Amino acid sequence: MKSYSLHELNEHLRRVVALNVQDALWVRCEIAQLNESRGHYFMELVEKEETITAKASAILWMRSYNKLLREHGRGIRKILKEGMEVMLKLKVEFHEVYGMQYYVEDIDASFTLGKLAIRKQAILEAFEQEGLLGKNTEIALPAVLQKIAIISSENAAGYQDYLKQLEENVFGYTVDSQMFAAAMQGINVEEEILFQLKRIKKQKDKFDAVVIIRGGGAKLDLMAFDNEKISRVVADFPLPVLTGIGHDIDESILDRVAHSSLKTPTAVADFIINHNLFFENKLLQMGSELSFLAQEKIQEQIFVLQNIEQTLQWQTETFLKNTLQEISLLENEMQLSAKSFFQKEEKRISNLEAIFEVLDPEKTLKRGFSLTSVDGKIIKSIKDLDPKKETEITTQLSDGIITSKTKKKSK
Amino acid sequence: MTYESALKELQEVIEDLRNEMVNVDDMTEKVKRAKELIDFCKNKLRNVGEDLDGLF
Numbered sequence: 001m002k003s004y005s006l007h008e009l010n011e012h013l014r015r016v017v018a019l020n021v022q023d024a025l026w027v028r029c030e031i032a033q034l035n036e037s038r039g040h041y042f043m044e045l046v047e048k049e050e051t052i053t054a055k056a057s058a059i060l061w062m063r064s065y066n067k068l069l070r071e072h073g074r075g076i077r078k079i080l081k082e083g084m085e086v087m088l089k090l091k092v093e094f095h096e097v098y099g100m101q102y103y104v105e106d107i108d109a110s111f112t113l114g115k116l117a118i119r120k121q122a123i124l125e126a127f128e129q130e131g132l133l134g135k136n137t138e139i140a141l142p143a144v145l146q147k148i149a150i151i152s153s154e155n156a157a158g159y160q161d162y163l164k165q166l167e168e169n170v171f172g173y174t175v176d177s178q179m180f181a182a183a184m185q186g187i188n189v190e191e192e193i194l195f196q197l198k199r200i201k202k203q204k205d206k207f208d209a210v211v212i213i214r215g216g217g218a219k220l221d222l223m224a225f226d227n228e229k230i231s232r233v234v235a236d237f238p239l240p241v242l243t244g245i246g247h248d249i250d251e252s253i254l255d256r257v258a259h260s261s262l263k264t265p266t267a268v269a270d271f272i273i274n275h276n277l278f279f280e281n282k283l284l285q286m287g288s289e290l291s292f293l294a295q296e297k298i299q300e301q302i303f304v305l306q307n308i309e310q311t312l313q314w315q316t317e318t319f320l321k322n323t324l325q326e327i328s329l330l331e332n333e334m335q336l337s338a339k340s341f342f343q344k345e346e347k348r349i350s351n352l353e354a355i356f357e358v359l360d361p362e363k364t365l366k367r368g369f370s371l372t373s374v375d376g377k378i379i380k381s382i383k384d385l386d387p388k389k390e391t392e393i394t395t396q397l398s399d400g401i402i403t404s405k406t407k408k409k410s411k
Numbered sequence: 412m413t414y415e416s417a418l419k420e421l422q423e424v425i426e427d428l429r430n431e432m433v434n435v436d437d438m439t440e441k442v443k444r445a446k447e448l449i450d451f452c453k454n455k456l457r458n459v460g461e462d463l464d465g466l467f
Contacts (some may be wrong), residue, residue: 144414172457174457276456279414279452280456282418283421283452290442293425293428297438298435
């Protein structure tokens with residue numbers, strides 16, 4: 001029976017593989033495991049539906065890795081991660097000692113990014129269906145943002161910028177920020193952020209808002225913020241969440257679900273300060289409106305008083321004028337009546353005078369009248385005389401007196 | 412006393428004044444109250460005298 005040595009077999013396989021699979025091939029697979037040592041990357045590649053349907057190990061030599069870095073930039077690190085679906089250009093070799101080996105020569109970043117984008121889109125759509133996208137945004141910001149729960153890592157540049165920006169606000173506002181430290185890079189971002197979110201949720205009444213900031217540094221782990229679990233918790237969070245992850249190109253899912261997403265931690269600080277400034281301005285505006293209304297009211301009252309004053313003045317004047325008029329009228333009347341009175345009196349007097357004139361005994365005597373008296377008493381009627389007896393009577397004429405005796409009396 | 416309640420009360424004072432519900436005497440009272448509210452908020456914004464809370 002024919003037999004071969006192991007080396008002969010392996011050596012044969014090497015030639016078969018070298019012959020049939022000469023060129024490197026583009027292969028779609030998933031990185032199940034990834035280990036780096038001395039700059040070389042050792043990967044376990046798989047393909048799986050429910051279960052793993054294919055498996056292989058592959059090596060990315062440091063040399064090739066640096067080539068990839070040069071060609072694709074640092075974004076490559078974002079792709080070379082466990083769980084990533086990738087398109088790798090693999091050179092297949094069968095080595096007598098090490099057996100089948102795949103060597104990674106290139107990577108198609110767009111394939112993975114495309115996958116990522118698709119996955120992200122899927123998550124966003126799911127959130128959309130569940131109405132999660134706008135949920136946190138609908139939470140009305142409190143009038144003032146003064147008590148903040150911060151999720152960031154202590155040494156993250158962004159955290160320091162954020163604090164500095166808050167402290168140096170020109171309006172003198174104080175904003176208390178309580179730190180809930182969490183990794184912002186690397187594999188345990190999800191776990192730590194979720195943990196801190198839970199802690200904050202328990203004491204939510206102590207806070208006005210949550211701020212998640214990282215800031216600066218490589219954009220590589222932005223993907224960490226496309227994380228479905230974190231985004232779901234934030235979407236559902238009872239407090240408004242502000243994000244300042246520090247990137248400017250694409251928006252992570254977390255940014256989409258957060259109440260407000262700002263470009264940088266400093267921008268988050270500005271957002272808070274401006275929010276409080278808006279409140280204070282509204283306050284001052286109301287104050288000035290109030291004083292305006294008050295002034296108006298006072299002015300109104302002043303007008304009313306002035307009116308009263310004027311009417312009073314006018315009335316007193318007219319009253320005075322009237323009384324004066326009345327007085328002068330009276331005066332005239334009085335004068336007139338006095339005059340007429342005097343005139344009347346004068347007339348009366350002169351009448352009397354005239355009468356007196358007329359009745360003046362002397363004048364009457366002169367006119368031939370005489371005064372007859374008996375025993376000194378003027379008699380006016382024949383009745384005053386005793387018809388039977390002769391009486392001595394004296395008759396006074398204008399120029400003398402006659403004494404005589406009565407003879408006869410007849411009517 | 413929170414920012415929100417201060418704001419609400421201020422709005423009520425303005426509303427009263429706007430629709431002539433206030434006579435002059437009450438007005439001075441209300442305007443004084445409004446001033447207090449504004450000062451309270453301004454101080455609270457700047458964490459001045461945290462114990463101000465007790466005053467209102």
